[in-house]
Amino acid sequence: MRFSGFKVIKEALTGHKGWGPQWRNPEPKPHYDFIIIGGGGHGLATAYYLVKEFGQKNIAVIEKGWIGGGNVGRNTTIIRSNYLLDGNEPFYEFSLKLWEGLEQDFNYNAMVSQRGILNLIHSDAQRDAFTRRGNAMILNGADAVLLNAEEVRAEVPFLNFDDARFPIKGGLAQRRGGTVRHDAVAWGYARGADQRGVDIIQNCEVTGFRIENGVCKGIETSRGFIGANKVASAVAGSSSRLMSKAGMRLPMESHVLQAFVTEGLKPVIPGVITFGAGHFYVSQSDKGGLVFGGDIDGYNSYAQRGNLPTVEDVCESGMAIMPMIGRSRLLRSWGGIMDMSMDGSPIIDKTHIDGLYFNGGWCYGGFKATPASGWCYAHLLATDTPHKTAKAYRFDRFEHGYMIDEKGMGAQPNLH
Amino acid sequence: MIINHPILGPRDAQEFTYLGDASLLNRPDWQANDAADQFYNYQYLRDNPAGEHRELWFHEQGDRSWLVVTRNTVTHEISKVELASDVARKEGRSK
Ligand SMILES: Cc1cc2nc3c(=O)[nH]c(=O)nc-3n(C[C@H](O)[C@H](O)[C@H](O)COP(=O)(O)OP(=O)(O)OC[C@H]3O[C@@H](n4cnc5c(N)ncnc54)[C@H](O)[C@@H]3O)c2cc1C
Numbered sequence: 001m002r003f004s005g006f007k008v009i010k011e012a013l014t015g016h017k018g019w020g021p022q023w024r025n026p027e028p029k030p031h032y033d034f035i036i037i038g039g040g041g042h043g044l045a046t047a048y049y050l051v052k053e054f055g056q057k058n059i060a061v062i063e064k065g066w067i068g069g070g071n072v073g074r075n076t077t078i079i080r081s082n083y084l085l086d087g088n089e090p091f092y093e094f095s096l097k098l099w100e101g102l103e104q105d106f107n108y109n110a111m112v113s114q115r116g117i118l119n120l121i122h123s124d125a126q127r128d129a130f131t132r133r134g135n136a137m138i139l140n141g142a143d144a145v146l147l148n149a150e151e152v153r154a155e156v157p158f159l160n161f162d163d164a165r166f167p168i169k170g171g172l173a174q175r176r177g178g179t180v181r182h183d184a185v186a187w188g189y190a191r192g193a194d195q196r197g198v199d200i201i202q203n204c205e206v207t208g209f210r211i212e213n214g215v216c217k218g219i220e221t222s223r224g225f226i227g228a229n230k231v232a233s234a235v236a237g238s239s240s241r242l243m244s245k246a247g248m249r250l251p252m253e254s255h256v257l258q259a260f261v262t263e264g265l266k267p268v269i270p271g272v273i274t275f276g277a278g279h280f281y282v283s284q285s286d287k288g289g290l291v292f293g294g295d296i297d298g299y300n301s302y303a304q305r306g307n308l309p310t311v312e313d314v315c316e317s318g319m320a321i322m323p324m325i326g327r328s329r330l331l332r333s334w335g336g337i338m339d340m341s342m343d344g345s346p347i348i349d350k351t352h353i354d355g356l357y358f359n360g361g362w363c364y365g366g367f368k369a370t371p372a373s374g375w376c377y378a379h380l381l382a383t384d385t386p387h388k389t390a391k392a393y394r395f396d397r398f399e400h401g402y403m404i405d406e407k408g409m410g411a412q413p414n415l416h
Numbered sequence: 417m418i419i420n421h422p423i424l425g426p427r428d429a430q431e432f433t434y435l436g437d438a439s440l441l442n443r444p445d446w447q448a449n450d451a452a453d454q455f456y457n458y459q460y461l462r463d464n465p466a467g468e469h470r471e472l473w474f475h476e477q478g479d480r481s482w483l484v485v486t487r488n489t490v491t492h493e494i495s496k497v498e499l500a501s502d503v504a505r506k507e508g509r510s511k
Contacts, residue, residue: 240464249461299434302466398460
């Protein structure tokens with residue numbers, strides 16, 4: 001079934017009886033060419049592009065819970081390509097370009113909204129740094145505009161411009177950035193992959209790998225052994241847990257990140273705004289809720305819930321930059337487990353075990369990467385060579401000193 | 417989270433900063449033949465377990481001592497708190 005305006009009208013006139021399930025619920029086969037572990041955004045996108053762009057067949061996505069129940073359904077939905085470093089910027093710009101055509105490509109309404117992202121500047125040093133970043137973005141074919149304080153005020157007059165400690169001195173805007181309906185990304189890729197023959201197997205936890213003479217032959221699961229030529233992990237926050245079953249220790253810590261949403265309000269915020277002096281960012285969902293977040297809690301955690309001090313810190317930052325937020329009531333907060341890598345950048349690479357591949361280390365910023373991550377991972381799986389925008393995302397970069405450390409924080413995951 | 421400081425008693429975790437896995441106490445010997453390899457392991461690779469985790473917390477807004485806290489990463493429950501200097505001494509280090 002294809003979605004179209006015609007189909008919507010037809011269903012409206014015939015009592016909406018013609019909508020069916022969007023994907024099948026198949027039993028696992030004994031063997032696949034490719035098994036992708038993790039039915040989050042990245043796993044599902046990988047399966048989709050493996051078939052669509054790389055012509056591969058006989059693929060399964062194995063998910064321990066339900067698809068979209070992980071970080072892809074928990075994030076604050078911001079997409080952007082405002083990175084500085086060579087290893088990153090071409091990849092994230094590739095991703096943003098894929099977002100721009102995604103809904104037509106997979107025929108699903110993911111509510112991709114390029115409402116723009118604005119990073120506020122509060123000091124001269126920050127203006128220098130953001131100018132440099134903007135130039136790096138433009139050099140890589142992305143868009144960036146530097147705004148002075150008056151231009152920022154004209155766009156978002158409700159901010160606290162004259163704060164004694166952190167006055168707003170300008171902003172770096174990326175107009176093509178924005179937000180996307182996160183669940184719909186998982187569903188759209190799932191539906192697109194399923195329509196092309198990919199088996200999406202839910203409620204099936206991977207509990208181990210069958211490795212013989214340095215070659216991965218398949219996976220052990222809660223529903224028995226499944227054989228495969230190539231096994232590809234894409235389990236985000238669970239990466240260390242899963243890969244330890246293959247005897248690997250990763251350059252990674254798992255941390256909890258919280259997010260918040262207020263009651264629904266009339267439209268008040270035009271795009272995404274980030275505070276440059278504390279860690280706080282906010283946008284408004286199409287339902288009207290203000291969606292915001294800040295720092296990770298800062299200690300290793302697999303709890304999928306955070307603690308109150310971070311709630312207080314995020315709300316304080318919100319009040320500092322946007323005092324009117326204090327008039328709204330908080331509806332919900334939740335947490336997700338981040339695969340925080342040692343340099344804040346991801347890994348898309350083969351492992352030292354033949355037939356076993358890895359995708360992870362997305363930290364708190366992997367949602368925007370979903371299309372490019374899927375594409376580049378599919379490229380690696382199909383061709384055994386890295387995609388040109390993902391060449392730097394190697395396992396061995398830590399060993400050889402080629403870190404991609406956007407923040408310059410060193411090997412301390414909770415500071416990235 | 418409340419960290420039961422061995423000297424100061426129960427303190428709010430907010431008074432501390434977090435460093436990470438307590439294996440960071442065991443800095444490799446820089447003169448070993450495979451020192452580069454050992455330092456790569458020490459600096460970058462982590463067990464990152466779901467469950468019990470021994471980790472370093474620094475009492476920055478308190479007595480500035482380093483603690484080894486044993487905490488469950490799934491429940492956030494803290495089961496043991498030691499002075500890092502005691503742990504290091506028990507392992508035969510001078511300080
Ligand atoms: C609060 C919050 C806010 C965020 N905000 C943003 C943002 O604004 N912009 C942005 O770009 N990024 C953001 N992120 C980060 C982004 O959500 C993640 O980096 C990204 O979703 C991770 O990739 P994924 O979608 O594949 O992960 P997930 O959706 O977590 O997928 C991994 C899947 O693997 C499954 N799995 C795990 N172990 C096993 C196993 N043993 N067997 C089978 N399946 C298994 C899990 O159940 C899960 O479904 C945010 C994250 C959080 C938590």
